[in-house]
Amino acid sequence: MKKLLFTWLLAAAVTGASAQESAKTIKIRVLLSLNGASRVGMNTVKQMLAQYQKAYPSVDTAVWKRIAGYYNEKDLANLLVPIYERYFSEKDVDGMIAFYKSEAGKKMVEMMPHITAESQAAGKVWGEDIAAKIRKDIEGALK
Numbered sequence: 700m701k702k703l704l705f706t707w708l709l710a711a712a713v714t715g716a717s718a719q720e721s722a723k724t725i726k727i728r729v730l731l732s733l734n735g736a737s738r739v740g741m742n743t744v745k746q747m748l749a750q751y752q753k754a755y756p757s758v759d760t761a762v763w764k765r766i767a768g769y770y771n772e773k774d775l776a777n778l779l780v781p782i783y784e785r786y787f788s789e790k791d792v793d794g795m796i797a798f799y800k801s802e803a804g805k806k807m808v809e810m811m812p813h814i815t816a817e818s819q820a821a822g823k824v825w826g827e828d829i830a831a832k833i834r835k836d837i838e839g840a841l842k
Contacts, residue, residue, distance in 0.1 A: 722789065723784065723788075723789040723792060724780060724784065726789065726792045726793065726796060727779075727780050727783045727784060727787075727792055728776060728780065729796060730783070730792055730795050730796050730799065731776050731779060731780070731783070733796060733799035733800065733804070733808070734795070734799050734804075734808060735808045735811065736779055737772045737775045737776045737779060738772065739811070739812070739815075740772075740775045740779075741770070741771075741772050741775060742812070744770050745767075748763070748766065748767060751766075
């Protein structure tokens with residue numbers, strides 16, 4: 700079943716891809732669907748939009764719906780493909796696809812939002828601690 704799904708995804712990517720897309724480009728699109736990179740980007744944009752909605756509660760719902768239409772996962776993937784093409788060979792992409800199809804890769808995708816959120820929170824605390832130390836040192840030097 701999993702093999703069939705992967706074959707279907709690859710076939711859909713080939714069918715939907717422009718005639719100018721190389722095998723490597725098509726594989727990168729498959730990789731992006733497996734590793735969740737474009738989904739993570741979309742979630743980030745959605746979180747940002749939610750913050751704007753909180754900051755501007757009087758803005759009409761229709762406006763927020765229109766704004767939400769400014770971005771989509773396909774456009775983001777189109778931005779990511781050339782970046783992946785620059786940094787990874789087709790062999791690299793094949794290896795990453797194999798990894799993200801493995802149990803460890805699937806777990807990585809599943810856990811990454813939690814790891815990212817916790818890492819950001821830890822980094823914020825760490826950064827605030829360093830900033831406090833810097834302020835203290837600067838204030839001491841200015842006395």
